[in-house]
Amino acid sequence: MKQFSDFPRVSLGILPTPLYRLPNISEALGKNIYIKRDDMTGVALGGNKVRKLEFLIADAMAQGCDYMLTTGGAQSNHAMLTAACCDRLGLGSVLVLKKRGVWQKLGNQIINDLLGADVRFVDTDDYADVYAEMEIICGELRAKGHKPYCVPVGGSVPVGSLGYVNAAREAIEQGAALGVRFDDIICCTGSGGTHAGMDLGARIYSPKTRVTGIAVDDENFKPIVRDLVNGTSELLEADVHVEESDINVFENFGAGYAIPSSSGVAAMRMMASKEGIIIDPVYTGKTFAGLIKLNEQGYFDGRDNILFLHSGGAGGLFAIDIDHTED
Ligand SMILES: *Cc1c(COP(=O)(O)O)cnc(C)c1O
Secondary structure: OOOHHHOOOOOOOOOOOOEEEOHHHHHHHOOEEEEEEHHHOOOOOOOOHHHHHHHHHHHHHHOOOOEEEEEEOOOOHHHHHHHHHHHHHOOEEEEEEEOOOOOOOOOHHHHHHHHOOEEEEEOOOOHHHHHHHHHHHHHHHHHOOOOEEEEOHHHOOHHHHHHHHHHHHHHHHHHHHOOOOOOEEEEEEOOOHHHHHHHHHHHHHOOOOEEEEEEOOOOOHHHHHHHHHHHHHHHHOOOOOOOHHHOEEEEOOOOOOOOOOHHHHHHHHHHHHHHOOOOOOOOHHHHHHHHHHHHHOOOOOOOOEEEEEEOOOHHHHOOOOOOOOOO
16 A cells, blocks of 8 residues: 655645534433544634645646636635635635625635635536636646646545545544544535545544545435545555445535534534544534434444544634524
């Protein structure tokens, strides 16, 4: 197998992020619940995309690119972090965002303004239109002598998932230092790259650990995550190949992506009031609510040590009305 040091990587995150046991949540749920604080990755408001961008931006730079283009919803944490990381490294960036949801200057749009990000909205529900617009912008940049690098939504390509294979390794080592082997890891599945990296990392570094992604969008994620696991495994020349049936996904998107759910907001209140940790309505709230539901269903029976990945999302929190939930 290759080493992470065999891949181009820029140092952006403040790593390792903390990992520790949540005493009050553990008592409430009757399990040892640990948290991995990837909301504290150290760029802008933190979050999981920093780990992906360490590999994606380095890949772009190794190819001589000087501009990163990416996409997402109007409140995309990934897009905001792409701009923040590019700023730090002196690269250009263009965020081509869907003009859906809260696109006014709230939440991540305030951060994008502070960063001086070049935001272009596309008024569409279809990512095909967004990618077509990205192609046009790439053409314009090339005509000006730039070399753009396009990152798809969420940075969920094998190069990005490398960051989460490494995060899984980091978390498993931190667990071992505490004398704990995690029976389960629960993470968010939004575009699949984080889940895939964690899944592959667990298979490599802690094969008895089961990884389950909580889907926060209405998509058929198993084949997406399977392909990302296998693609990332190939990059690493790891001895892992998975089938769709090997991938664990629990759907908890409620009424749809980025629509707050009552269980998600209840989970946010629980995490805030019991542990002083803020999770968000789009990703981590629904993910933690999924963990609670799985626990109620007996999914963790006979399994005591559960790791919850806090993947960030603070920027969106201030753009979304949590008093209006749909289920
Ligand atoms: C993007 C994102 C996720 C989902 O990660 P994917 O790799 O896209 O599945 C989870 N939490 C937060 C806060 C995110 O911004």
